[in-house]
Amino acid sequence: MALLRSRLPFIGPLCCGRKDISFFSNTSPSNWSKVVSDAEKIVGYPTSFMSLRCLLSDELSNVAMHVRKLVGTKHPLLNTARGFVYDSKNNLQMRGLVVLLMSKTAGPSTAAAELPKQDMVSGIYPSQRNLAEITELIHTAFLVHRGIVNLKDWTNSDGPLKDMQFGNKMAVLSGDFLLANACTGLAQLNNTKVVELISSAIGDLVQGIYYESSSTAEESDPSDDTTVALWEEQTFLSHGALLAKSCQAAMELANHDKQAQGLAFQYGKHMSLGHKMNSDLHPFVKGSVGDPLPFSMNSAPVVFHRHIVGPEKWLLQLQQATAFGRQVDYTKLWRTVKAGKGVSSAIDLCCHHGNKALEAIKCFPPSEARSALENIAGAVTKF
Template sequence: MVVVDSVFAPIENDLLALNRNLKNMIGARHPVLYAAAEHLFTAGGKRLRPAIVLLCAKASSENSEIFSSQRRLAEITEIIHTASLVHDDVLDECSTRRGIQTVHNVFSTKIAILAGDFLFAQSSWYLANLENLQVVKVISKVITDFAEGEVRQGFVRFDLQYSIEEYIAKSFYKTGSLIAAGCQGAAMLSTSDAQISNELYMYGRYMGLAFQIVDDILDIVGSTAYLGKPAGSDLLQGNLTAPVLFSLPETFQLAELIEKEFSDTDNLSYALNLLNKGSGIQQAKDLAAEYLQAAIECLNNLKDSSNKELLKKLTLTVLERIN
């Protein structure tokens, strides 16, 4: 995306350094663990989380400076995110991620679980070496939140009683928590102003929720080439997301297909067709837009700067992924 690239331009060199450092940071004694972890890093990804951390670092500092501790925090957030993806793919039985085979498909389920655990352990080691107890507390809770989100998701697959409020709570645990903590941690490492760090936490929280909703819309409207996995993959797993939940009151056929758990071969394509015809996707877009507006308002007390404007610009690009 051209707009996102322009937002990231001021931190382009930092992101290039991050990509190099990630592989160095996962240097494991066992070559199979290293290869499994490197496999997903090599696939790239949006690097949204570390980019937001770096932009928050610049926006909350006196001289638009990024400290080495903040660069390391950006790397830690990406390692934690990658570890969660490795485990998610095992739980969801995904065959591809970012257009390449998932770790458990290339190696084995056992190796994938160990690789995810290893990445979580590595992130904890580097986090401890920041030697900032408050940041350690904020970031370490994210790993607990991931587990909470997965447990919640596991118990409500194909559950037609699942509510939009429960979906938002689960989305915070699985996506919003890490982005929120990264934003807050970046501010904590550059300023002692608790109000600024708390507002950046809320900025990240709203950004994370909006980003998850947009991802869930893309699962329905995106192409396999764009997603790096088949469209409707989440729905096929029984994960009822915002566009699905908003669509359910409109069509009884969708509920029937979900109750059948898409047992017939054409069920999923029929469900995707129903979703594209209804208003659920637009309602989900509207909800994401509300969260993005709330995120922008969280930046009001930051000092005016080009970095603050970049954060606003980045916020506005989230919806452009589905327009």
């Protein structure tokens, strides 16, 4: 949900529509709902209530009252808030759910006796449930922060400037509040290795968002030589590091060895990359010729296409798709990318990441929780 807008002189805006904020944004709603429902039964309760204590706190309730003042404006924070309350197609707590499923899949370690006394509930330690909530709070905080509008690019036609300024203040305060609660909960886990892991994940998120913002500002540059490997690296930082390191941290809280921690990390990493590929591919596998779905110029199929055709041909295709007024005809460019080999190459890589996630999780003993993680990995490689 990259909401910082950039009015680019050569090819226009980053994408021709809104980006979803959900973790798995483009899987089949009916099939995905069943996968999520079955998984929530396994971990013991609906994860949609995981952050309820924080969301109902007096401090955030006061913030919510102020956010209501944005009703009727175009500030993206309002849509972000609506998405947290209700999303008809997706579950917004998927990172926490995956952490809980991973915790249950691995179970207690042989060295569990060395841990402080904890009573497991549905096969999950309380500290692991707290970690799942912390993961969701961090994710939510960054979503809110990314709803800050670049006021230099805002015009009178977008709405009153004072509303945008007020919305930005609320986005900063709300995001900081959620992040502060996450850090407090992290300290209360009393595990320095987990603190180190999640802190590094926060750093990765910041770095990844910086890369994304830089790519947004420079995406009109036809000489952009972003490789697929670099795209994967940057995508891992902004979309995969938090889940991968949270899964690893869940193993650390149960005192599992480095091998189990590495497998959990690999599952979270490849799951996240597979999901991002799925999300980027959606406009090209679901959109029709007459009504193509919005897509980003930095999405995986476009990056693959640009890499395959080379910078000179890509520049020519951009020029051919540029209409009067120096705005890109996205329908024409969509047809060009779809007709190339970038889409099929992206599909292959998406399936590769899904298979790597399945490979990692199959090293754990068979169980309902493991089956749920396998179903989740399978869901993000279906189009």
